[in-house]
Amino acid sequence: MTDTNREIQKKEAELEKGVEHTRATRVFTPTVDIVEHKNDIVVLADMPGVDEKSVDITLEKELLTIYGRVEPEIPENHRLAIAEYGVGDYKRTFTISNEIDRDQIQASVKDGVLKLVLPKAEGAKTRKIPISGNA
């Protein structure tokens, strides 16, 4: 079941207007899954080359930003014969609603995949509202 038509090129992140980079590196937009469960929202992001120490997660007002730093490893005294992908940092920003319990956000990285668990705040969990029959 090999899907050869898959888009495998990494997408380079677009610069925000009026923002300049200070690190001389390329920045890519990681692909993500955002899955909503009853009690939480899980964000999975493919960030190969990133570990727990090189990822920053910031939450400012409604903006959740994930940033992963990657130090390119270039083999010494070699020349690049085939180049199919670029190496660089990762950055992606999402807006999240106030329904998230900001103090309980958990992050982990495994095999280059970042996993963020954003628990829903108590008040935001879906509740069944009973409707009384006789008004």
Added chain:
Amino acid sequence: MTTTYLERLLDPWREFDRMNRLLRSSPTQTTEYPAVNVWVNGEDAVITTEIPGVTTDDINISVTGNSFTLSGKRPADEEKNVQSYHRHELWHGNFNKTVQLPFNVDSEKIHASYKNGVLHVSLPKLEAEKPKKIKIES
């Protein structure tokens, strides 16, 4: 028989066909998953690839002569009780990729490591194919 310029002018359809063929035969930019970078020098080759979400047990590397094959799978995630997917971009499935190297590889000395979703394989050149310095007697 070669066609002269005049003949081509008189038969525009043939010219159209020729251009069409040219366009179709041009190399297409399709890269099979996963994308690889290959570094070489006179002694060895280093292949790196990004395969996030794949565990070491699911990676297979094999080498025959000068051809390097990488295969494996990224299993589908086991998210349970999903209410909705807001984004669903991650890729899952099997992959198989072959890279031809410019020399035959000493398969006994291959070294592979996998860290943070990045696979790093070093493939030394077969000793017999390395250049030998020839001493000149005077």
